[in-house]
Every structure is written in C-alpha cells, then in structure tokens.
Amino acid sequence: MKVYNFNAGPAMLPAAVMERAQKEFCNYADSGCGIMEHSHRHKIFEAVLNRANENIREIMNVPENYDIVYIQGGASMQFAMVPMNLALPGKPMEFADTGTWSSKAIKEAKLFGEVKVIASSKEDKYTYIPDPASMHPSDDASFFHITSNNTIFGTQYQSFPECKCPMVADMSSDIMSRPVDVSKFGLIYAGAQKNLGPAGLAVVIIRKDLAERNPANVPTILRYSTYTQNNSLYNTPPTFGIYMVSLVTDWVKDQGGLTVIEANNSKKAEMLYAAIDASEGFYRNPVKADSRSKMNVIWRLPTEELEAEFVKESVAAGMLGLKGHRSVGGIRASIYNAVTLEGVEKLVDFMEKFRKNH
Amino acid sequence: MKVYNFNAGPAMLPAAVMERAQKEFCNYADSGCGIMEHSHRHKIFEAVLNRANENIREIMNVPENYDIVYIQGGASMQFAMVPMNLALPGKPMEFADTGTWSSKAIKEAKLFGEVKVIASSKEDKYTYIPDPASMHPSDDASFFHITSNNTIFGTQYQSFPECKCPMVADMSSDIMSRPVDVSKFGLIYAGAQKNLGPAGLAVVIIRKDLAERNPANVPTILRYSTYTQNNSLYNTPPTFGIYMVSLVTDWVKDQGGLTVIEANNSKKAEMLYAAIDASEGFYRNPVKADSRSKMNVIWRLPTEELEAEFVKESVAAGMLGLKGHRSVGGIRASIYNAVTLEGVEKLVDFMEKFRKNH
Numbered sequence: 001m002k003v004y005n006f007n008a009g010p011a012m013l014p015a016a017v018m019e020r021a022q023k024e025f026c027n028y029a030d031s032g033c034g035i036m037e038h039s040h041r042h043k044i045f046e047a048v049l050n051r052a053n054e055n056i057r058e059i060m061n062v063p064e065n066y067d068i069v070y071i072q073g074g075a076s077m078q079f080a081m082v083p084m085n086l087a088l089p090g091k092p093m094e095f096a097d098t099g100t101w102s103s104k105a106i107k108e109a110k111l112f113g114e115v116k117v118i119a120s121s122k123e124d125k126y127t128y129i130p131d132p133a134s135m136h137p138s139d140d141a142s143f144f145h146i147t148s149n150n151t152i153f154g155t156q157y158q159s160f161p162e163c164k165c166p167m168v169a170d171m172s173s174d175i176m177s178r179p180v181d182v183s184k185f186g187l188i189y190a191g192a193q194k195n196l197g198p199a200g201l202a203v204v205i206i207r208k209d210l211a212e213r214n215p216a217n218v219p220t221i222l223r224y225s226t227y228t229q230n231n232s233l234y235n236t237p238p239t240f241g242i243y244m245v246s247l248v249t250d251w252v253k254d255q256g257g258l259t260v261i262e263a264n265n266s267k268k269a270e271m272l273y274a275a276i277d278a279s280e281g282f283y284r285n286p287v288k289a290d291s292r293s294k295m296n297v298i299w300r301l302p303t304e305e306l307e308a309e310f311v312k313e314s315v316a317a318g319m320l321g322l323k324g325h326r327s328v329g330g331i332r333a334s335i336y337n338a339v340t341l342e343g344v345e346k347l348v349d350f351m352e353k354f355r356k357n358h
Numbered sequence: 359m360k361v362y363n364f365n366a367g368p369a370m371l372p373a374a375v376m377e378r379a380q381k382e383f384c385n386y387a388d389s390g391c392g393i394m395e396h397s398h399r400h401k402i403f404e405a406v407l408n409r410a411n412e413n414i415r416e417i418m419n420v421p422e423n424y425d426i427v428y429i430q431g432g433a434s435m436q437f438a439m440v441p442m443n444l445a446l447p448g449k450p451m452e453f454a455d456t457g458t459w460s461s462k463a464i465k466e467a468k469l470f471g472e473v474k475v476i477a478s479s480k481e482d483k484y485t486y487i488p489d490p491a492s493m494h495p496s497d498d499a500s501f502f503h504i505t506s507n508n509t510i511f512g513t514q515y516q517s518f519p520e521c522k523c524p525m526v527a528d529m530s531s532d533i534m535s536r537p538v539d540v541s542k543f544g545l546i547y548a549g550a551q552k553n554l555g556p557a558g559l560a561v562v563i564i565r566k567d568l569a570e571r572n573p574a575n576v577p578t579i580l581r582y583s584t585y586t587q588n589n590s591l592y593n594t595p596p597t598f599g600i601y602m603v604s605l606v607t608d609w610v611k612d613q614g615g616l617t618v619i620e621a622n623n624s625k626k627a628e629m630l631y632a633a634i635d636a637s638e639g640f641y642r643n644p645v646k647a648d649s650r651s652k653m654n655v656i657w658r659l660p661t662e663e664l665e666a667e668f669v670k671e672s673v674a675a676g677m678l679g680l681k682g683h684r685s686v687g688g689i690r691a692s693i694y695n696a697v698t699l700e701g702v703e704k705l706v707d708f709m710e711k712f713r714k715n716h
Contacts, residue, residue: 003390
C-alpha cells in the first residue's frame with residue numbers, strides 16, 4: 001500500500017530526492033564509497049557543501065552580507081546559541097511568544113540577560129499571531145525574536161514586523177515554503193527536518209556583523225563565528241545531512257523555486273481548510289483566519305474518542321502522522337513542501353468519508 | 359576499480375551495513391517510507407533507538423548505573439559540555455595532554471574553572487602516551503580527562519590510569535575497537551564518525567550520578583540530564599545517524615563482539631607496523647613502541663616530495679585517505695573496525711612496491 005506521510009518532523013522528503021540518495025548511497029559520484037564515508041575535507045564533500053550553500057543563496061536570494069552555515073543540534077541548540085552570541089550587556093532581548101517553541105526560546109534566553117516579551121497570544125491559547133504591525137521592538141534591543149510558523153498551534157506569520165534591531169526568526173517549520181525578504185532579518189535559523197532534509201542540523205543564515213558579537217566566554221563550538229570563519233568546517237559537520245540538504249535544494253530549484261513552491265503550498269492548504277470549513281462543524285480549526293498556517297493544519301473533532309478513531313482509521317488507510325502534538329491533542333496534518341497535492345486530495349477524501357460514517 | 363578507504367573520519371563503514379541501509383533507505387521495515395522520514399516519537403524509531411542502546415550496553419558491557427545517550431555536535435561539543443556540566447566549584451579539572459584533541463578539550467575547559475594538566479607529552483611532539491601508572495589525578499578533582507587514542511599523532515593508551523575522581527575519556531577514535539572496563543570511567547564520549555556510524559552525533563556513556571551535577575546556568579540542550587531523563591528524545595535527535603549506529607553495532611555483534619574485533623584490529627596493525635619496521639628506514643613511525651595506535655598508523659618517508667608522490671600513487675591505486683593530517687603532514691592509515699584485512703594487505707603490497715620503485 002502506498003503511504004502518505006503527514007509527519008510534523010522528521011517529515012517526508014521529496015520522493016525524487018530519496019530515490020537519488022538511495023541510488024548513490026554506497027557509491028557517490030563513482031568514487032567507490034558513500035558520501036558519508038568521505039572526509040569532510042575532501043574536495044568531493046566540499047563540492048556538496050558549496051552546492052548546498054549556493055542553492056540556499058539562490059533560492060532564498062540571500063544577500064552577500066549574510067553567511068549560510070550548518071550547525072548541529074537543531075532549533076533547540078539555537079535557542080541557546082542565539083542569546084549566548086547575540087545578547088548585548090544592558091540591552092534587552094525581546095520576543096514575540098506565539099507558542100511552545102517561542103516559549104522554549106524565551107526560557108533559554110533568560111539565562112543570558114534581560115528578556116522582554118513584547119507580544120503574545122498565550123492568553124488566547126496561541127490561537128493567532130498578534131498583528132505584526134502592532135509589534136514594536138525597541139530600536140536598541142539586543143535582538144527581537146519571532147517564530148514564523150508554529151507547528152503545534154497551526155499558526156503562521158503572513159507578514160513580518162518592522163524592526164530596527166536585528167530580527168531573529170525561527171523558521172524551522174516554514175523555511176523555503178514561500179519567498180521571504182532575508183534582508184529584513186539579522187539571523188534566520190531552521191532545523192532541517194521539515195523542509196530541508198533529515199534531522200541533525202540547523203541551517204543558519206546570519207548577517208556578517210552579528211557573527212562577530214561573540215562574548216569572550218562562549219565555547220568555540222557554540223560561537224557563530226566558528227562556523228562563518230570556517231565555512232562550517234571547524235569540526236566535522238553532519239556530512240550526510242548537508243548532502244541531503246543539497247539534494248532537497250536541487251529539487252526546490254527543479255520545481256521552479258519559491259514562487260512555484262508557495263503556490264503549491266497555498267493550493268494544498270486551501271483544499272484542507274476548505275474541507276474543514278465545509279464540514280458543518282464536524283471538523284473545527286481553532287485558529288483565527290488571518291493566522292492559519294499553510295504548513296501545519298490542525299483541527300478538532302466533536303469528541304476525543306472520534307479523534308482517536310480518526311487517527312486509527314487514517315493509519316489503516318495509509319496515512320501517517322495525523323495525530324496532533326501530544327501537548328494539545330486533536331488532529332494535525334503537516335503539509336510541508338514535499339507533501340504532494342495527491343496526498344492532500346487523499347486526506348480530504350478520507351475526511352469526507354469519515355464524517356459521513358460517524 | 360574497488361576502492362580501499364583509509365579515511366580518518368568520517369570513515370569507512372562496514373560494507374554489509376552500507377548495503378543494508380541502502381536497501382531499506384526508502385522503505386524501512388515495510389513502513390512505506392524511509393527511517394529518516396519517520397517521527398522520532400513513533401514506535402518504529404523508538405525500536406531503532408532502543409536497539410542501539412541495547413547493542414552498546416551489551417557489546418561494551420555497560421553497567422546498569424550508566425546511561426547511554428546520543429548528542430549532536432560530535433566530540434567538539436563534548437569539549438564544552440564536559441566542563442559545563444561537571445566542573446565543581448573550587449575543584450580543579452585535570453587533564454592528560456596527549457595531542458591536538460586533548461589540547462582543544464583543555465582550552466574549552468578553561469572557560470569554566472581551574473584546569474591542571476597533570477601529564478603531557480607535548481614537549482616530545484606527542485610521540486608517546488605518558489605512562490598511565492605515573493598519572494596521579496587528585497582524588498577530589500572535578501574530573502580527570504584523557505584522550506584514549508590520538509588520531510593525528512598515532513598514539514593510544516594501552517592501559518588506563520587509576521583514578522578516584524571521575525575519569526572522563528574521549529574515545530572518539532577507538533571506541534568499540536577493544537574491550538574496555540567501563541566501570542573505571544565516569545563518562546565516555548565518542549564522535550560516531552570513526553567506529554560507530556556517520557558524522558553528526560556523539561555517543562555518551564555517563565554514570566548516572568554525574569548527569570545530575572548540572573550547574574543552574576547551563577542551557578537545557580547542553581545538560582546531560584536533558585538527555586538521560588528523556589532517553590535522548592528531549593528534542594529531535596539525529597534519527598538517521600542513530601539508525602546507522604544501530605546497524606553498525608548489530609554488525610559488531612555479528613562479528614563476535616569486542617574480543618574478535620580487537621584480534622582483527624591487532625592483526626591489521628601488526629601487519630602495517632611490520633611493513634614500516636622492515637623498510638630499512640624508508641618508512642619511519644615516530645611513535646614510541648608502547649604507545650603505537652592500532653587505529654591510526656602514521657609514518658614518514660625520506661622527503662616530503664616522496665610523501666606527496668606516495669599519496670598521489672596510492673589514490674591512483676584505489677586507496678583513499680592516506681594523506682596525514684594537515685597539521686603534521688606525512689602519511690596516515692586509519693584502520694578502524696570496518697577496514698578489512700584485505701585492505702591492509704593491499705596497502706602493505708603497495709608500500710613495498712613503492713619503496714622498490716623510489
């Protein structure tokens with residue numbers, strides 16, 4: 001049975017990417033061994049790394065005054081590295097709190113200085129993104145941190161705040177899902193395991209001046225400058241993960257880049273929200289209309305028993321990963337770049353049948 | 359042409375492991391997708407993680423009062439995490455300095471408290487391991503840190519010091535190459551990319567009481583307790599890397615465990631050292647006889663020009679990775695567990711022919 005994968009992350013990767021990686025797994029570029037068996041200092045891997053860099057720079061139109069680096073530890077490591085590297089003495093770190101991942105980033109920053117939460121939807125159970133135009137980070141803040149898409153609560157920024165201090169964005173769950181003006185940000189980070197590749201690394205896009213803030217007491221491996229000054233090769237990088245990022249970004253380019261990707265993502269999300277909205281209240285999406293995520297669509301059913309039954313029957317029908325996050329329950333379909341329109345059609349069909357049967 | 363891989367890390371993996379991973383790359387356990395596309399919280403991945411844990415515990419005979427965890431960032435991250443987590447106020451951190459990696463660990467520890475180097479072979483260009491019986495770490499030190507094998511200088515501990523404070527060992531380059539009494543150590547860490555799997559994670563074996571030292575100011579992701587309390591699942595772990603560790607450790611068990619592995623490694627190393635020693639000074643290994651590594655065999659040729667020629671001709675003959683570390687030059691053959699006797703025979707043949715021709 002063909003399986004449709006709606007995992008929230010680690011998530012489905014494009015079928016063409018998986019097939020190519022499988023094909024050359026034991027013999028990369030006719031070198032006689034797999035890319036994961038090559039030295040990170042060999043020209044064969046260097047070409048892979050440079051390809052990933054060039055692809056990301058081209059696809060996201062990353063300006064020349066930004067570096068692109070790969071850091072192990074995913075977004076959770078960035079929750080620590082951002083304040084360790086960017087906190088300036090006497091200048092607050094400011095945050096918008098739009099869910100679990102924002103809250104975790106806030107918690108870690110408190111170890112390194114004063115934190116101000118200047119916008120939050122916590123009191124409304126994170127059911128929306130506060131109006132970005134109403135967010136006013138201080139001009140002299142160390143930085144202002146947002147979470148561009150919230151996997152657990154199914155919300156996503158549709159526009160970004162104006163910000164004179166460096167704006168830092170956790171884009172783990174929607175990077176490369178739509179065009180973004182990188183020059184508005186000081187630092188963008190994203191755990192790879194949704195839209196970029198396998199778990200085990202974060203892609204970090206950092207304005208060069210910010211990489212130089214390094215307080216003296218930060219260990220070498222936790223300094224951004226260690227990565228920017230060594231093209232991510234100070235220590236052994238996660239070579240296979242970077243290779244997969246190079247393949248996924250090749251695929252994004254093959255698709256036609258972010259304008260095409262965004263159009264596909266919009267189409268998938270619209271189909272799914274339309275199915276929810278047309279269900280006469282059987283399926284309920286709790287998110288404010290202007291904050292709905294195109295990456296993670298969440299919904300509730302009339303009872304938790306029906307939700308459990310929905311998950312059970314969906315698995316039997318060949319659909320993976322539809323159970324909502326364990327902290328909130330309900331149903332969640334993660335429809336990242338690699339999820340096909342066919343997969344969403346299959347899900348919508350299943351939803352309609354399930355509703356008629358229950 | 360068949361290629362023989364002597365890379366220092368990332369290194370060759372067992373052929374059987376690579377073939378199995380390739381076969382099930384896109385469809386793991388008939389689940390319809392690859393293991394890297396599965397959620398880290400799904401029972402399919404949980405079984406992989408538990409399998410890796412159980413294999414390591416069995417192979418290394420890890421006592422019950424130790425936890426086994428997987429942490430991103432390789433050994434370089436451990437250089438920071440060890441002192442961040444284990445430094446006790448007023449108690450020095452003690453080190454034996456046996457090479458580049460020891461020195462890097464020492465440098466990072468200095469950020470977190472008083473460091474004492476109680477044994478060193480630095481003045482003799484790291485050509486030997488100081489007699490472990492002569493190392494006397496303080497009973498009340500925060501910890502005593504050694505590097506069990508030194509990839510760059512080709513040295514390896516043949517026995518371990520007695521130590522009443524927790525002994526911490528960087529075993530990145532010789533873990534699972536021979537039986538070791540884990541109970542003599544407080545913490546063992548190893549970047550995976552030599553004997554355990556691909557780059558992108560370290561395996562950490564930690565005595566339970568040490569995981570609880572956590573100073574209050576250490577970020578969540580950098581605390582050992584975060585990993586031990588959550589079976590390495592606090593955040594998304596490097597799932598594919600852990601899967602590869604599970605396959606490699608399956609393979610170690612299939613070989614007959616560490617006694618057999620050690621015998622094979624000894625045989626390979628003896629062949630190579632014998633070829634060097636029988637070369638009438640053409641090949642010179644600078645390491646003191648009692649400190650020679652069975653994992654990384656280094657040697658010099660009469661001139662740097664001949665060394666360059668040796669590397670060039672070896673590549674043409676299908677042998678990868680024989681160039682010495684860029685910091686020291688010369689030749690290095692890394693003969694980790696996965697390197698076959700056939701590969702070493704091929705190399706020894708090549709060395710003899712090269713000597714006759716030059």
